[in-house]
Amino acid sequence: MTQIGFGIVGPGYIAGVIAEALDEASNARLSAVSSRRIENARKFTEGRPGVAAIEGFENLLARPDVDAVYVATPTAAKEEIALAAIAAGKHVLVDKPFRDRASVLRMTEAAATAGLVFMDATHFVHHPRTAAFQAAIPGKIGSPRSLHTAFYFPFSDRANIRFDPKQEPMTALGDMAWYSMRAVVEYLRPEGAVTKAVVVPEHDAETNAIVRASGLIAFEDGRVSTFDVGYTAGTIVMDLQLLGTTGVLQMDDFVLDWESSSVFKASGDKVGYVHRTGMATRKDLSFVPTPPRIAQEAAMIEDFATLVASGDARERAAHAEATAKTQGYLDSLWASMG
Ligand SMILES: NC(=O)c1ccc[n+]([C@@H]2O[C@H](COP(=O)([O-])OP(=O)(O)OC[C@H]3O[C@@H](n4cnc5c(N)ncnc54)[C@H](OP(=O)(O)O)[C@@H]3O)[C@@H](O)[C@H]2O)c1
The missing domain is CATH 3.30.360.10 (Dihydrodipicolinate Reductase; domain 2)
Structure with a gap:
């Protein structure tokens, strides 16, 4: 089976969970991991043969073995990295939540225009x-x-x-x-x-x-x-x-x-x-x-890779709409606090 190559930006807690999910998923593999500090990327890739440790997300985006980028940073940094990844021709899996609905729309519209997948990383959706x-x-x-x-x-x-x-x-x-x-x-x-x-x-x-x-x-x-x-x-x-x-x-x-x-x-x-x-x-x-057949987060990775391969524009748009609605409801709650 063809496997899409993932790069992870932000080697923290949830990145570790997704690295394991990438091992379990049949149609994706982990190619590279980037950190703001090379030591952190090296520590994360210890015991993961064949996975490159990279300093700076820009260098990860330049790699031909990275087809898709998983953005696992704090929320404040997600949009800049996701938009740069899309501009570099990479599909993006971005962890929740987002700054606001407008931020979600900038990312989903950029991905759709470039013919790329945008998906948020809500695991249970894929169970x-x-x-x-x-x-x-x-x-x-x-x-x-x-x-x-x-x-x-x-x-x-x-x-x-x-x-x-x-x-x-x-x-x-x-x-x-x-x-x-x-x-x-x-x-x-x-x-x-x-x-x-x-x-x-x-x-x-x-x-x-x-x-x-x-x-x-x-x-x-x-x-x-x-x-x-x-x-x-x-x-x-x-x-x-x-x-x-x-x-x-x-x-x-x-x-x-x-x-x-x-x-x-x-x-x-x-x-x-x-x-x-x-x-x-x-x-x-x-x-x-x-x-479940596999862990729900591995099912998410498999669904993502399937959506990359299928090019199904309607399903891609449905994912983007679900993300925008979810964030829009959160925005309403946030706004209610004045
Ligand atoms: N979907 C889920 O089930 C799930 C579960 C947990 C968390 N999350 C979400 O995922 C995000 C990360 O959570 P986490 O618990 O993994 O956090 P974390 O352990 O602090 O990891 C975040 C990583 O991002 C990098 N980073 C920190 N600040 C950055 C910045 N300003 N710019 C670029 N990179 C930065 C850091 O790596 P370096 O310092 O090495 O660059 C850090 O290791 C949160 O928004 C959280 O809500 C989702």
Whole structure:
């Protein structure tokens, strides 16, 4: 099988996860990794034979063995690197979140004009459960009316980019509510404009970063989503509940599934979703398994490489639209805080 060559910019935490996903994916490989400091790139490529360590993303973009660039830097640096990659003729996989919707549109329009793929790196979108859940909605719950999500993991390292509003402008709202808003796009699928957006944030006293937020977003068609996100609950929480007119679908691991995702690969928990309808008690809940073939982040890489090869303009545009909608909803929440 032909493999597309990836270059990674920003050898930090999530770059390590994607380097492993590139090993697992059948149609892509890691060619090179760039850092602002060559020592960091060298450290990252230790134990990865055949992967070049490069200083400066410009030098990575000049390499013929790099067909696509994964941008894994803090949000403040993403657009400049992605636009330079597109100008150099590279497809781009850019990690979430983004500065704002206008930034997303500049990148997606530049990629479309150049005939290149732009995709954001939201792993769960590529899990087979997402398509199965979407397909189950009309038959199992009728018309979705409201969506509740909660996403927390315990985190308190103030030296990390998550506590630096200069690097991650929306701090925990951007980092965590991104997934809540993407669930709105994938599952609630509202039509029309945002009619109401409310966020109650909690700030870290030392850094002023948002560390927890609860909120609500409502749409012209009457659909509503509530969310609760942050780093302060002392445990991981990934709950999702989609309420329709004839039932409810729910999951308790909607972001990083407990069977295949990077953090939980060996948990032994099976992935799927739960359906309930009527006056059900706990014993009446039905679990629908949706087994993954590979880790969801490796599935993302395979979908990306497939989209590069297929040249399918409609599917490329659908990915770009989902990114712009997700960021647009985050922007509405951000703007509501004044
Ligand atoms: N999709 C997901 O599941 C997922 C998961 C985690 C994080 N993320 C997102 O990915 C981004 C990175 O998160 P992370 O946890 O991997 O951060 P991280 O560990 O701090 O890594 C970021 C890397 O980017 C480079 N960098 C830092 N500042 C830069 C700048 N101004 N210009 C260019 N490069 C810079 C650094 O490498 P050098 O200093 O060596 O250049 C650093 O290692 C965040 O926006 C985060 O929200 C996504």
